[in-house]
Amino acid sequence: MAKRDYYEVLGLNKNASQDEIKKSYRKLAMQFHPDRNPGDKQAEENFKEAAEAYEVLSNDEKRAKYDRFGHGGLKSDPGFTNVNDIFSHFSDIFGGSFGGSSIFDDFFGGSQQQRSRQRSTGHPGSDLKITLKLTLEEIATGTTKKVKIKKYNKCSTCNGSGAKSSSSFKTCSVCNGTGEVRQVSKSIFGQFVNIAPCNNCSGTGRIISEPCHTCSGDGRVQDESTIKINVPAGIFDGNYMTLRSEGNAGKNNGPAGDIIVLFEELPHQHFTRDGDNVIHELFISYPEAVLGTEVEVPTLNGRAKLKIEPGTQPGKFLKMREKGIQHLNSHGAGDQLVKINIHVPKNVTVKEKEMLKELQKLPNMKTSN
Ligand SMILES: [Zn+2]
Numbered sequence: 001m002a003k004r005d006y007y008e009v010l011g012l013n014k015n016a017s018q019d020e021i022k023k024s025y026r027k028l029a030m031q032f033h034p035d036r037n038p039g040d041k042q043a044e045e046n047f048k049e050a051a052e053a054y055e056v057l058s059n060d061e062k063r064a065k066y067d068r069f070g071h072g073g074l075k076s077d078p079g080f081t082n083v084n085d086i087f088s089h090f091s092d093i094f095g096g097s098f099g100g101s102s103i104f105d106d107f108f109g110g111s112q113q114q115r116s117r118q119r120s121t122g123h124p125g126s127d128l129k130i131t132l133k134l135t136l137e138e139i140a141t142g143t144t145k146k147v148k149i150k151k152y153n154k155c156s157t158c159n160g161s162g163a164k165s166s167s168s169f170k171t172c173s174v175c176n177g178t179g180e181v182r183q184v185s186k187s188i189f190g191q192f193v194n195i196a197p198c199n200n201c202s203g204t205g206r207i208i209s210e211p212c213h214t215c216s217g218d219g220r221v222q223d224e225s226t227i228k229i230n231v232p233a234g235i236f237d238g239n240y241m242t243l244r245s246e247g248n249a250g251k252n253n254g255p256a257g258d259i260i261v262l263f264e265e266l267p268h269q270h271f272t273r274d275g276d277n278v279i280h281e282l283f284i285s286y287p288e289a290v291l292g293t294e295v296e297v298p299t300l301n302g303r304a305k306l307k308i309e310p311g312t313q314p315g316k317f318l319k320m321r322e323k324g325i326q327h328l329n330s331h332g333a334g335d336q337l338v339k340i341n342i343h344v345p346k347n348v349t350v351k352e353k354e355m356l357k358e359l360q361k362l363p364n365m366k367t368s369n
């Protein structure tokens with residue numbers, strides 16, 4: 001299915017300002033938000049379409065690429081991440097102007113989580129990136145994968161604090177236990193007092209006097225973890241998904257990083273992919289094409305019978321409905337398209353050669369050119 005032009009989706013022309021893009025997206029997002037349209041598939045589609053358009057057009061670099069090359073220019077920057085990422089827009093769009101309104105806090109619950117994450121003290125953990133190779137069969141139906149990775153987890157001995165016991169702390173001498181430092185700066189507008197978290201104690205107001213033996217005061221230990229990844233059906237090579245707060249644990253109970261899962265599609269023995277359709281090249285003999293036959297073909301879900309009608313021409317595509325890949329954002333699946341090819345033997349026996357020559361003499365074997 002062809003993608004609609006992103007400007008068309010947002011009802012704007014190519015010269016639209018960032019402000020207009022934001023306004024138009026906000027209007028559409030509110031109109032089509034799933035919470036307002038429960039069970040309405042079309043609204044959900046429109047919501048995702050608008051989010052994708054906004055994601056591209058709100059980013060100057062992506063917008064420039066899109067303006068020059070269209071949808072094709074964005075192949076390595078897939079619009080799809082996951083639904084939570086759509087909600088991440090709301091913190092910057094709705095956060096500012098509607099920050100205090102309870103309607104919007106309920107309405108766009110997703111952004112709340114993110115804000116609280118930023119408030120935590122301690123050093124944040126880093127993100128981890130995983131490349132997940134998937135077969136076409138796995139992509140067709142979606143799958144659950146378990147992946148072993150090395151990552152930092154909260155130290156269980158000290159429960160992430162990094163201290164030997166609850167009394168192994170002393171007051172931070174830099175901030176005198178307040179966790180904040182005040183910096184006074186002067187400018188043409190007057191004097192500013194800037195309050196920032198204390199670096200010495202990471203804003204906790206205390207530092208460790210006796211570190212935990214297991215983690216040496218870090219509050220975290222590196223070990224092997226098993227991560228469960230739910231891969232939705234219909235993803236494409238280069239799509240990625242963010243597992244929030246499943247990355248490296250932060251130092252001393254700092255917020256954890258994310259895991260970014262990048263999907264990679266493995267080449268398939270029998271199929272090439274065309275969107276959600278899969279194409280299989282089938283070779284039949286010349287007599288089979290003339291007389292018709294029934295053959296067995298591979299599908300993503302085992303072998304299946306396929307009827308070849310008498311007189312089937314080479315190059316023709318036979319459609320096996322819904323035998324392709326399940327759509328990512330809607331119900332149903334693509335088709336399997338079987339392309340008919342005629343097998344032409346390179347070597348023939350003397351007897352075969354004689355018979356072919358006989359065949360050539362028959363009136364129906366004459367070509368028009
Ligand atoms: Zn520890």
Ligand SMILES: [Zn+2]
Binds near residue numbers: 173178198201202204
């Ligand atoms: Zn301090």
